[in-house]
Amino acid sequence: MKTQSKKAMMIGTLALMLGTALAACGSNGNNGSSADNGAANIQSANGAKGADGAAGPNGGTAAGTDATASPDLSKHVKLTWAALGDPPKDFDAVKARLNEMTNKDLNADVDFVWIGWGDLDSKYPLMLMSGQNVDMIYTAGWLDYSGNAKKGAFTELTKDMLDRYAPNAEQKLPPEAWSNATVDGKIIAVPRNFLEYQDAGLAARGDIMEKAGLTTLSNLDDVETYLAAAKEADPKVVPFNTGASVGDYPLTSFVTRKKALVSVPGLPANMLQFDPLETKPQLTSSFDDPDLLAAYPKIRDMFLKGYINKNVLNNKTPSRDAFKAGQSALAAYGDNQFRDAYNDINAAHPDWRVSFQSFSPEGPFIKLAYDSGMMAIPSASENKERALLFMDKFFSDPNYYMLMIYGIEGKHWAYTADKSQIEVPAGSDPSLYPKWQYPWGFGDWVGFNKPSTTDYPDYAKHVEYMRSAAKDNPYANFKPNIDSIKNEIAALNNVFLKYGGALAYGAVDPDDALKKAAAELKAAGYDKVKAGIQKQLDAFTPGS
Structure with a gap:
């Protein structure tokens, strides 16, 4: 995740403040940790019934429907x-x-x-x-x-x-x-x-961490120290070589993931967010969040020092690919993505002592x-x-x-002797079919x-x-009515696309960009949209 072209800036709306999709999703998108794997992401799932004891979303079989009849499969x-x-x-x-x-x-x-x-x-x-x-x-x-x-x-x-x-x-x-x-x-x-429970972070090299005198990457100051050490170790390599990918939007995540921000449903991703754990959640955006506004100059400084590639906004090579090829010292990953890639990277570069650096290892975590x-x-x-x-x-x-x-069992994976775990069969190449979690x-x-x-x-x-x-999200079913503000949302989206990614990567001067963005947001109806959705958020009953 170039120039200020609209196409490049579309990345800003998809991934701003999420870090990875690492979301997917982030992907890229969904990359959180699930109920298997020795953890327990499962809450009331198997065998759930409707209120009358019958299976399904409405409980029981609709009158006049023979649910036991075999579907017609005669046509290929x-x-x-x-x-x-x-x-x-x-x-x-x-x-x-x-x-x-x-x-x-x-x-x-x-x-x-x-x-x-x-x-x-x-x-x-x-x-x-x-x-x-x-x-x-x-x-x-x-x-x-x-x-x-x-x-x-x-x-x-x-x-x-x-x-x-x-x-x-x-x-x-x-x-x-x-x-x-x-x-x-x-x-x-x-x-x-x-x-x-979703987490995301950066893949970092232990040899560079040691050179930088770091044991963790906990904030943007740590990241800058790490990138400086990486550039000193190999001036020919851009320390953070990233591209136009949903998964490559991590620097602002060191700020936003210290909060439990979720996006407003029905709007382009991350146009407006709120913290569902607050007593009275207030809407915010990448253009008025105080913590983000304070972070943009620091990210800009990293960009000017050459720690971030100059073509970041039109480069489509994800940082993960550049990292594996030795062309980047950092890569954006979801925890499950890194889980799948760890052995492959470690086998190719054992001297790196690669590790996963969570954007916010202590949370807050929301049950998605x-x-x-x-x-x-x-x-x-x-x-x-x-x-x-x-x-x-x-x-x-x-x-x-x-x-x-x-x-394929026997080729890409096999059970352990007690069938409690999955392993890569001896002699198999795990990169042929990683546990890709599609x-x-x-x-x-x-x-x-x-x-x-x-x-x-x-x-x-x-x-x-x-x-x-992890905490329950009491606003999981909040879905505002946006029919009366669709035109304004479309206009606002253009502004977010234009400035969001450039700010998050330090590719523009933040003072100048934020001043221009503020005027364009106002003209596009930002205040109307924010006020209209905030009113519905205030009226929503948490947990309903």
């Missing part, structure tokens, strides 16, 4: 899955195995289209609104699922459809999950069946709502019922889940996922700490 179909990121090296082999299973079970092939992290801001909304025939796509709050649903981008999953085509998901997902996946009274996606990762069926899908049947397989058949998460949005994570023998040091300890310290 091709399902298209829109996947985020880039395919693993050995994905073709995994895809071939998947299609063997789906041909037998569902009379269907599954194909994939990929939306790279650097193109997510432009290609994701275009795919949804263009009418492209896609049958399954990941969605979440950070991808504005509520706003997209209001535009008609997703298929409503009716009670009849869930009864008939997704009975296992219906049974295993608790009522709260279905509530999180509901927009204007309509279920628009199949959510995950676990609550996630079930809607922080979901799978939706776009309205343009021509195979809605078959897509839902396929998605349900990930709740009923561990073979589907294990294949997509871990790859199916964030659905599947019986609670029942099927396994911890790994290759976790980085203290991973389980850190996740256990997050589990014990």
Whole structure:
């Protein structure tokens, strides 16, 4: 994550103040720690029932619907899955195995289209609104699922459809999950069946940490000291060589992750945030948060000293790739992303003694709502019922889940002797199919996922700490009505795109940029939007 072009600045809206997606999501996007892995991200998931004791979001089977009748699979179909990121090296082999299973079970092939992290801001909304025939796509709050649903981008999953085509998901997902996946009274996606605790940070080199006299990177001052040591060690390498990726927005995260900020649903990601743990949450943005305003000059100084690459706003090479290639001394990672990459990096560069430096190791941590990762069926899908049947397989058949998460058994992964953990088989190359965690949005994570023998040091300890310290989000179901301010939101988005990324990377003078941004925000209706949503936030009953 160039110049001030609009395309480059779109990165600002997607990732500002989140650090990674490391979100996805951040990805890139969803990169938090889940209930497996020796930790416990799971809260009331398996076997949840409706209020009357029947399975599913509404409890029981709709009158006149024979949910036990076998779906019609007589016609062979091709399902298209829109996947985020880039395919693993050995994905073709995994895809071939998947299609063997789906041909037998569902009379269907599954194909994939990929939306790279650097193109997510432009290609994701275009795919949804263009009418492209896609049958399954990941969605979440950070991808504005509520706003997209209001535009008609997703298929409503009716009670009849869930009864008939997704009975296992219906049974295993608790009522709260279905509530999180509901927009204007309509279920628009199949959510995950676990609550996630998300953390993100930087991959750092132990040899440079030692040279800099550091044991941790706790704040921007530490980062600057580290980058100075990296530049001194190798002047030819840009210490933080980052690019236009959702996952490469970390410096402001040393500020924002000291708070429990969440984005307002229905708005472009991070346009307005609030802290749901406050008694009376107040909206803020990257242009008026006092802590961020104080951080921008320091980041600008790092940029001017050559610690950040000059082409940061148009460079599409993620810092993770540059880091692995020895072309960057830092890389942005979610904790699960780093967990998957640790052994690969350590094997290639054992002298680095690579470590994960959390943006905020002591929190605060929020239990992300079930809607922080979901799978939706776009309205343009021509195979809605078959897509839902396929998605349900990930709740009923561990073979589907294990294949997509871990790859081919015996080639990419194997059970330990007691079958309590996953390990890389002897002689296998873990980079061929890393535990890439793609199916964030659905599947019986609670029942099927396994911890790994290759976790980085203290991973389980850190996740256990997050589990014990994480707080419920009493505003998880806050979804404001924005119908009367849509034009202003669109205008504001242009301003955020124009200035957000440049400020977060130090690519512009903050005093000048903030002055210009303030005038443009006012003209675009910032005060009206902020006041209108703040009024709804004030009126919302926490926990409802």
